[in-house]
Each structure stands twice: as C-alpha cells, then as structure tokens.
Amino acid sequence: MVYRLNDPDFLADPAPTLAQMRAEGPLVRVKLPIVGQIWMTTSDAAARTLLKNPDLFRRDPGPITGKPLAKRFWWMPGFFKPLLDTMIVMDDPAHRQMRRLVELAFARATIEDLRPQLTKMADGLLDAVPSGRVDIVKHYTRPLPFLAICTLLGIPEDRHDALTRRMAPLSAVTNPFRAIYAVLRLRGVLADFRDLFAQARETPGPGLISALVHAEEDGQKLTEDQLLSMVLLLFLAGHETTVHLINAAIVGLATDPDLRAHFAENPDTRHLLIEEFMRHISPVMTTKMMFAAQDTDILGAPIKKGEMVAPLLLAANHDPERFETPESFIPDRKPNAHLGFGFGPHVCLGMQLARIEASIALDRLFARRPDLQLAEMPRYLRRPGLRAPASVILKL
Numbered sequence: 001m002v003y004r005l006n007d008p009d010f011l012a013d014p015a016p017t018l019a020q021m022r023a024e025g026p027l028v029r030v031k032l033p034i035v036g037q038i039w040m041t042t043s044d045a046a047a048r049t050l051l052k053n054p055d056l057f058r059r060d061p062g063p064i065t066g067k068p069l070a071k072r073f074w075w076m077p078g079f080f081k082p083l084l085d086t087m088i089v090m091d092d093p094a095h096r097q098m099r100r101l102v103e104l105a106f107a108r109a110t111i112e113d114l115r116p117q118l119t120k121m122a123d124g125l126l127d128a129v130p131s132g133r134v135d136i137v138k139h140y141t142r143p144l145p146f147l148a149i150c151t152l153l154g155i156p157e158d159r160h161d162a163l164t165r166r167m168a169p170l171s172a173v174t175n176p177f178r179a180i181y182a183v184l185r186l187r188g189v190l191a192d193f194r195d196l197f198a199q200a201r202e203t204p205g206p207g208l209i210s211a212l213v214h215a216e217e218d219g220q221k222l223t224e225d226q227l228l229s230m231v232l233l234l235f236l237a238g239h240e241t242t243v244h245l246i247n248a249a250i251v252g253l254a255t256d257p258d259l260r261a262h263f264a265e266n267p268d269t270r271h272l273l274i275e276e277f278m279r280h281i282s283p284v285m286t287t288k289m290m291f292a293a294q295d296t297d298i299l300g301a302p303i304k305k306g307e308m309v310a311p312l313l314l315a316a317n318h319d320p321e322r323f324e325t326p327e328s329f330i331p332d333r334k335p336n337a338h339l340g341f342g343f344g345p346h347v348c349l350g351m352q353l354a355r356i357e358a359s360i361a362l363d364r365l366f367a368r369r370p371d372l373q374l375a376e377m378p379r380y381l382r383r384p385g386l387r388a389p390a391s392v393i394l395k396l
C-alpha cells in the first residue's frame with residue numbers, strides 16, 4: 001500500500017490510517033508531491049533510530065547516489081542554487097560547524113530575553129485588529145512570528161514592512177512553479193540582506209546578523225552565500241511552522257469550551273498545553289528526507305543503499321507504545337516526549353523561540369479578546385509535510 005499524507009481525510013483524522021500503517025510494520029511507502037515515493041517510519045522507536053544514526057542516514061545524497069541535492073532542484077534559478085546548501089541538508093562535520101555558529105543565539109536564556117519585546121509586538125498588532133469577521137492569520141498570527149525572527153536577527157523596524165511583502169510568496173509555495181515565482185521575488189530580499197551584512201560589518205550591532213557576520217570558525221568567516229543561506233533558512237524553517245502551531249492552537253481552544261476553560265483557569269500550565277498541541281497536531285509531520293548510506297535493516301525492514309527515508313513525526317507522536325491514549329488531547333500531559341521538533345543532531349534550533357511565540361500569541365489574544373469565536377470551521381492546509389488549519393477566521 002502507498003500512502004499519501006496530503007489526503008484531506010488523513011489530515012482531518014489520521015488515527016485510522018496511522019493504525020493501518022503501524023500494522024504493516026515499522027516502515028511504509030509514502031508518496032510525496034515532487035519527491036515521489038519514500039520510506040517512512042510508523043513508530044516512535046523507528047523514528048528515533050533513524051534520527052540518531054546520521055552516519056547511516058545522510059542528508060546529502062551526493063556521495064551515496066552520485067546525484068547531489070542541487071540536481072533535484074534543476075528548475076530553480078541559478079542565482080538561488082548556492083542558497084539551497086543550508087545546514088538542514090548538511091551532514092557532519094559541515095553541519096556541526098554551521099550549527100555551532102548560531103547555537104549561542106538560540107540558547108534558552110537569550111530567547112527568554114526577547115519576551116518583553118515580543119509581548120509588545122503582539123499587543124501592537126492586536127491594537128490594529130478590527131472587530132467583526134476577522135482573518136486573524138493576516139492581522140496577527142502570520143506577522144508575529146515574522147517579527148520575532150526579524151527581532152532575533154536584529155533587522156531594524158523600518159525594513160520590516162518591505163521584507164514582509166517580498167517574502168510573502170514563500171508562504172504560498174505548493175509546486176515548483178510557485179517556488180520559482182517566490183524565489184524570483186526573493187532577489188530584492190537578498191539585496192536587502194547584503195545591505196544589512198555590510199552595515200553590520202561596519203558597525204556591529206545587536207542581533208544574530210551582526211553576530212554571524214563577525215563569527216569566525218577556525219579563523220574563517222562565513223561567505224556571503226553562507227550568510228544568506230543561514231538567514232533564509234531561519235525564515236523558511238521558523239516562520240510558517242510557528243504560524244501553523246499558533247493557528248492550530250487558536251482553532252483548538254475556540255472549538256472546545258472545556259479546553260478553553262482549562263486554558264483560562266490554568267495560566268501556570270499553559271506551556272504543557274502548547275506541548276500537547278505540538279504533539280497532537282504535529283504541524284511539521286516529517287523532517288527532511290534522508291538517504292541510506294548502505295543496505296540496512298536497522299529500522300526493522302530492509303532498506304537499500306541510496307533509498308530515501310524519513311521519520312513520520314505525526315506517527316511517532318501518536319504511537320500507543322509511547323503515549324497513553326494518544327488520540328486524547330490531555331492539556332497537562334506530562335511527560336510529553338513528542339518528536340514535533342525533531343530529534344538528534346538536526347533537532348529544531350528554534351524550539352524555545354517557537355514555544356515563547358506561541359505562549360505570547362495565545363496569552364495576549366485571549367486576554368484581549370476573551371469572547372472570540374470561530375466564524376467558520378477551517379479545512380486542512382494541503383502543503384507537503386504540514387498539518388494545520390488552512391485559515392483562521394474569527395468573530396471578534
């Protein structure tokens with residue numbers, strides 16, 4: 001059987017299909033748009049085994065198949081290709097080197113320092129939200145995570161609007177044609193970033209851009225392409241993902257009166273609620289694909305050298321071997337060792353930022369608009385690898 005992750009029935013209620021997948025074994029065949037057929041894991045244990053064996057399951061197919069990743073993106077404009085070489089598709093030691101450069105900026109304490117600024121930004125956005133029928137994604141849940149990344153990077157406020165406009169097409173990428181359009185629109189953004197790098201070189205300032213421009217690894221500075229690909233990766237990996245977590249949480253709270261009461265009455269355990277949304281919805285259903293460096297049956301079924309494989313994080317997060325009553329939403333579930341942010345050397349770098357953004361976004365929205373209602377039940381988004389509401393229209 002070949003499964004499809006963007007089937008509307010699967011997205012709305014994955015439990016029956018996940019059970020069927022698990023019954024087949026630790027690995028199943030899944031068809032992904034653009035990529036084609038790939039092996040995916042069906043349990044928490046298989047997902048962890050895959051993610052903690054980076055020497056066996058590699059991100060860069062070049063040395064294994066002779067076909068580097070860039071060749072898969074033959075349709076991308078040439079100026080953009082060097083920027084595809086981001087750390088998320090790198091193997092060690094290159095991955096470790098790149099990650100070390102940015103890790104400090106993502107330390108929990110440093111991210112916690114951003115809380116007051118982000119709370120002010122959330123309130124500023126909410127001040128401008130109209131009443132009546134409101135697309136809250138447009139007014140609030142999309143701009144807030146974008147501004148959070150700008151703040152982390154140290155991008156001055158007077159550049160935020162132009163950047164938002166130029167990067168908007170990236171959120172609408174569903175096929176190669178839209179990807180080309182979005183990438184072409186990015187040309188202007190790249191010029192903006194180059195400008196910011198030049199400024200930071202001259203006058204070091206706060207924020208990650210300045211830190212990266214001045215960072216040295218073994219006496220070597222990052223090249224302009226490496227700087228660009230790092231900054232773009234942060235927007236690509238950190239924006240949409242967080243928007244979807246916040247959207248799913250708003251829909252969940254708006255449609256379940258008991259959950260909403262729990263949220264209102266238990267401000268001290270809201271962090272647990274956010275983890276449960278991460279587990280239950282699993283907004284990022286899979287990680288980047290990997291390539292087997294040799295024939296192996298370490299995942300419980302034979303995989304041939306060069307074959308593509310990825311962990312299905314959603315299946316791991318709903319695995320009854322790992323979670324009691326995985327289909328139930330338990331707002332203060334503890335422990336909750338979900339894989340929603342990945343696992344192993346590539347585990348999400350921005351998870352503390354995402355958690356803080358989600359907590360601020362929900363706290364401020366429900367404090368300011370305690371009577372909010374959902375105006376219509378959204379369908380699920382159909383974007384490869386994502387599971388989240390396609391829209392959030394509120395009655396305010």
Ligand code: HEM
Nearest residue numbers: 087088237238241242245287288341342346348349350354
């Ligand atoms: C709810 C929001 C988020 C979710 C669900 C999420 C999920 C993930 C997952 C599953 C991975 C592992 C991917 C893989 O192994 O291929 C990952 C990696 C990554 N994430 Fe996140 N992420 C979120 C927010 C963020 C934010 C806010 C940032 C930064 C601004 C960020 C930056 C990154 C980066 C740079 C990586 C690659 C790390 C590496 O390759 O070493 N993420 N994320």
